[in-house]
Amino acid sequence: MTAGTPRPRIDTSKPHPARVYDWLLGGKDNYPVDQRVGETLPEEARGNAARNRAFMHRAAAWLAKNGADQFLDIGTGIPTAPNLHQIVQTISPRARIVYADNDPIVLRHAEALLTSTPEGATDFLHADVRQPETILGRAREVLDFDRPVALSLIALLHFLPDDEDPYRLVRTLVDALAPGSHLLLSHGTADQHPELKQETEAAYKRGAIPLRMRTRSEVEPFFAGLELVAPGLVFATEWYREEPAPVRERSGFYVGVARVP
Numbered sequence: 001m002t003a004g005t006p007r008p009r010i011d012t013s014k015p016h017p018a019r020v021y022d023w024l025l026g027g028k029d030n031y032p033v034d035q036r037v038g039e040t041l042p043e044e045a046r047g048n049a050a051r052n053r054a055f056m057h058r059a060a061a062w063l064a065k066n067g068a069d070q071f072l073d074i075g076t077g078i079p080t081a082p083n084l085h086q087i088v089q090t091i092s093p094r095a096r097i098v099y100a101d102n103d104p105i106v107l108r109h110a111e112a113l114l115t116s117t118p119e120g121a122t123d124f125l126h127a128d129v130r131q132p133e134t135i136l137g138r139a140r141e142v143l144d145f146d147r148p149v150a151l152s153l154i155a156l157l158h159f160l161p162d163d164e165d166p167y168r169l170v171r172t173l174v175d176a177l178a179p180g181s182h183l184l185l186s187h188g189t190a191d192q193h194p195e196l197k198q199e200t201e202a203a204y205k206r207g208a209i210p211l212r213m214r215t216r217s218e219v220e221p222f223f224a225g226l227e228l229v230a231p232g233l234v235f236a237t238e239w240y241r242e243e244p245a246p247v248r249e250r251s252g253f254y255v256g257v258a259r260v261p
Contacts, residue, residue: 010104015207017159018103022078024049029078029105037207042196048236048252049155052186053080055236055255056154059184060084062241063150063257064091068182070149072139074129074173075156076101079109084152085122086115093117098139102128129156130164132172148180148260155253157222158188161210170222174260181260182229185222186236188213192250219254226258 012031019034024046030038038045060071069092073084076099085097099106099113099122110124123142127135136145143149151173160166174183190197190213197213204211220233231239235251 010108015209016103016105017209018075018077018101018106020207020209021049021155022080025053025080027078027080029109033207037203037209040199040203040206042193042199044193044196044250044252045200047249051236051249051251052155052253052255055186055239055253056084056152056184057082057087058241059239059255059257060087060150060152061091063182063184064088064095068092068148068150069095070143070147071095071097071152072100072135072143072149072173073097073152073154074100074127074135075153076106076113076124077155078103078106079113083113085113085120089117089120092120094119096121096142098123098125098142100125100127100129100135100139102126129153129160129169132169136173136176145176145178147178148182149177150182150184151177152184154184154186155188157185158213159210161212167221167224171224174226177260179260183223183226183256183258183260185257186253186255187219187222188252189215189219189254190252191215191254192235193252196252214254216254219256223256223258225261227261228256228258232256 015034015037019030023030023038088095107126116122233256236253236255237249237251
């Protein structure tokens, strides 16, 4: 963890998306206020969270096998093994990974993230994606932005409403990346679960958590100017590179990996 990082107080009176996601994945690092949000979500939400995380595992491993050795993971969430660095450093022990999240409980568990291989490095930033310049400035202390970096934005952007201009935030981050870098992204959608959209939005609204699920045409602009790698922008259950996709399941996430030209 970066020296001098303050330890903000954890507010257990309000739910947080990272802790709700932890509950959906079967984790224990959440509070009753988070559990109440999770319990009012459609039953399918647990399966969608697991399928989204499985996509992250596949995509991170594929990137590492194809030379990616620097990762900036924003919206990290609470550590759930295997973490991104564990997947990547198993393949590329010298890889360097910077995690960033705005939930203080993630900061408390940062020590679990910082178990790097001796050859590589990991670090954690308590920071918010709404301040991309701050994240980039601090990430440069660990990562070399003159070389390719894999930017990971997993299950994050649907918590940014339109008035916060998530497209601009992503563009600021991507513009800082060297050619040959990659964007690894997943985004919540109701395109395959239209009957669950209202129930899902109502559950987060009761928890005062903004939620903006987006359609395929609304997720596509996050990849503007980038080169999507096969199979392109697809549902989480359809993104496979090294083996055929299994029997198709519905998914609550669009996902994609794209290269910076």
